[in-house]
């Protein structure tokens with residue numbers, strides 16, 4: 001009986017800690033692209049927006065109003081793949097491939113991305129290296145439990 005009580009207490013404390021961590025950790029929104037509708041309320045609540053530069057083969061820079069709108073929200077912006085195909089970065093990609101995404105991001109927002117999150121949170125060892133070589137911080141699944149992550153469309 002006592003053992004069960006201790007076990008239950010531990011679970012409770014862990015649960016509360018996790019909830020607290022999620023509350024104070026930055027909120028992230030994935031799959032930000034003009035191709036998806038994303039509620040303004042949700043975008044404003046977030047701290048980090050992860051943008052797909054060429055979803056459906058549509059470059060974000062073709063939509064300067066959208067770029068301006070996203071910039072006006074004053075959020076930290078990160079790169080979320082290039083085309084966001086299924087497990088895009090589990091397949092080894094080269095500099096030219098990644099560069100397409102970086103350039104697109106830069107044309108839209110005026111600066112190069114410093115954060116990268118792979119689609120479906122999957123990334124190969126070689127691609128990890130590639131991201132590092134491009135001076136980007138990699139965000140992966142390890143922080144999914146403590147971070148509350150939203151997706152567009154909402």
Ligand SMILES: [Zn+2]
Nearest residue numbers: 030031119120
């Ligand atoms: Zn995604």
